[in-house]
């Protein structure tokens with residue numbers, strides 16, 4: 001049974017603005033004067049740092065990374081999602097001394113190690129950075145991406161991963177027993193599958209102060225829509241910003257990633273003059289992000305529940321003719337009864353709700369699903385607004 005519209009009164013009234021924890025590791029960038037959360041991307045030469053940044057945030061195809069040039073100096077990349085990020089892509093020879101900024105400025109340090117690199121050098125460099133980062137800011141998230149994982153067979157992959165983990169822990173312990181308590185997070189990643197997206201999503205979760213509120217909204221949406229799983233995705237990077245309380249299984253996550261990729265790739269094919277005509281556009285477009293989608297205003301109700309959309313996306317909203325996004329779309333995953341439908345609803349210009357729904361609910365109770373989406377959207381937009389206000393100036 002699908003319930004009525006959820007009430008977000010508690011979340012809104014006492015929520016993000018009232019109880020927000022202080023922002024950690026945020027500093028105002030001199031360029032756009034908003035507090036960007038800084039992420040340090042480190043690792044030896046050819047480890048895959050630039051590939052990671054480009055695949056996630058610049059829509060570069062995994063095979064295209066082959067042609068990336070060596071990074072010679074630190075490059076700062078801005079990316080706007082639910083929080084504004086500043087990612088520092090460092091050259092392979094960067095050391096604690098040459099980084100040119102206090103480590104306390106960074107909210108997260110990601111160190112990339114090639115999974116086949118079991119030698120001393122990357123581990124020594126990693127340990128050096130961990131010690132310096134821990135001393136500068138014990139609350140900094142320390143993440144290790146054991147990268148290019150797809151290159152090895154399953155057994156070797158696990159074994160190398162374990163060895164890298166063990167060697168880092170041993171080296172830290174050799175320096176001082178104090179470092180036993182350092183919280184290190186290891187992830188197996190590759191640009192050739194969605195492991196990179198899943199790992200980076202987990203990194204992002206630690207940086208989003210409003211995560212509990214977003215999760216609450218997703219839990220309410222799932223409960224009221226009989227959805228077994230729902231994600232709030234960043235549409236461009238395909239990182240999930242939050243999910244409901246049920247466990248994330250990689251197969252579902254991959255499916256959502258693939259679906260988003262398909263919508264992103266085929267977007268231009270669905271360019272529709274009628275969509276333009278239906279929705280008034282602002283006289284001056286809002287400031288754009290590095291997202292490939294435009295920052296158009298999101299209507300409070302994006303699709304007409306009476307129009308079936310199963311299997312095909314709704315016409316996209318376009319802004320200035322070349323950038324566009326879909327207000328909603330859906331696809332049937334298991335055509336046989338009872339069946340599951342994967343739905344997509346744009347929530348803000350950067351964020352989309354992807355939810356699994358029983359097909360019978362999706363087809364029989366569309367009005368209520370759409371109604372729940374409207375309430376979810378209002379909650380998320382309010383949270384985003386609070387995030388934005390807290391960082392402005």
Ligand SMILES: Nc1nc2c(ncn2[C@@H]2O[C@H](COP(=O)(O)OP(=O)(O)OP(=O)(O)O)[C@@H](O)[C@H]2O)c(=O)[nH]1
Nearest residue numbers: 046047048049050051065066070071092148190191
């Ligand atoms: N097999 C595989 N190759 C990868 C992966 N990620 C990156 N590469 C390759 O690794 C090589 C180096 O990638 P880069 O992104 O330039 O590495 P980097 O760490 O930025 O290197 P520097 O700029 O020299 O510091 C390229 O040929 C990429 O195609 C991966 O997940 N799997």
